[in-house]
Amino acid sequence: MKIFVTGGAGFIGSNFIHFILREHAEDTVVNFDKLTYAGNLANLKDIESDSRYRFIQGDIADIEVVRKAIPDDCEAIVNFAADTHVDRSILDPEAFLRTDIFGTRVLLEVTREKKIPRYVQISTDEVYGDVEVGQFSKETDCLHPSSPYAASKAAGDLMVMAYVRTYNVPALITRCTNNLGPNQYPEKFIPLAVTNLIEGMPVPVYGDGLQVRDWLHVEDHCRGIDLALRKGRVGEIYNFGANQSPEWPNVKILDAILQQLGKGQDMKTFVKDREGHDRRYAVDTTKSTTELGWKPTWSLSEALRQTVQWYVDHPEWWKPLKSGEFLAYYKQQYAHR
C-alpha cells in the first residue's frame, strides 16, 4: 500500500511509520509534517535513507501544498497531524482550530479530488468527554468535548462524517485512549514526569491526582490503526483502549515512576487543577475486537517500565527538547498553577 501519513514526525505518527515499514515490506510511506514544536525528525533518523520512505515538510491547512505533495498513486491517507496538548489549547486555542478542523477538511477535500481510496482520521477518546466510573464510551455515543483541543478534534470527526455522507469520501475514524511509549514530547504527563525526575525537578500533579486515563502502549495503538486501515469499514468509528482493570489514576502512574527511578514522595507537587479537567476516560472496545480482531498486548506495568527506561536511556533525544520553546511554555503553564 502507498500511504500518505500526515503528522508522522510526532509521537504516534513516527511510531506508526516504523510499524508499517517493519510489518509490511511492500508498503511505502510519504510523511507530510509541518514540523511544529512537536514534530521531530530525530524520531525517524534510522529510516531516513530507506527507499520506501520520503519526508515532505508542509502544513495540512494549506490546500495547494497538500495537493502537490500527495502522489497521484496514493492509496491511503492516515491523518495524525494535529495540535495535541490540552494545556496549550487552554492557553491559546487558535492553532487547534486551524490544524485539527480546517486542516482535516483540506485533507478530506483533496481525498475527494484525487479519488484516494482510503482515509483514516486519528481521533481521540477525549471527544466523548469524561464518563462515570463503570461506564465506557461507545462509538455511537454523543460527543461532549471539554477542552478546546477535544472540541477541535470532535469538529474534525464531524467533518469526516459529513464528507462520507455528502461526497462518499471513503473515510473512517479511530478513537484511542492515552498512549505511552518512546518519542513522546516531554510536555505530556509521563515523559514530563520521567524527565523532570531525572533532572531532579518535582512533578506537578493537577488537582487531587485521582483522574483516570486508560493508558495504552503506542505499539498497540499502531496495530489497531493498521487493522482499521486495511479492514475497517467506510463511515465507521473504531475505539481503542487498554481496558485497564483495576484502573490507574495519575498518582498511581507517578508512584510507579518514582519507584522505578528511586525517587521519593517529596518530588510529587500537587498544583492547581487543569481548567475543565476530565475526570475519567474509558472506551468500549468491543467493536474493534470483534470486527478488526484487535486486542492490546502490553500490560500497563510492562509498558510503563519500558517507557521510563527508554527516557533514561535516551537523554540525547529529550534533553535538546527541554530548552527554548519548551521552557517558555513550561514557565507560562506553571505560572498560573
Ligand code: NAD
Ligand atoms: P504530537 O503532538 O506528538 O505530533 C503531532 C504532529 O503533527 C507533529 O509532528 C506536528 O509537527 C504535526 N503537525 C501539527 N500541525 C500540523 C499541520 N498543520 N500540518 C502538518 N503537520 C502538523 O501528537 P501525537 O500524540 O503523536 O498525536 C497524533 C494524533 O493522535 C493526533 O491527532 C492526536 O489527536 C491523536 N491521539 C493522541 C493520543 C495520545 O495519547 N498522544 C491519544 C489518542 C489520539
Ligand code: DAU
Ligand atoms: O485521551 C487521549 C489524549 O491523551 C490525547 O487525545 C491527547 O492528545 C493527549 O495529550 C492526552 O491528553 P491528556 O490531557 O490526558 O494527557 P496529558 O499527558 O496532558 O495528561 C495526562 C493526565 O495527567 C491528565 O489527567 C492531566 C494530568 N497531568 C498532566 C500534566 C502535563 C498532571 O497531573 N500534571 C501535568 O504536568
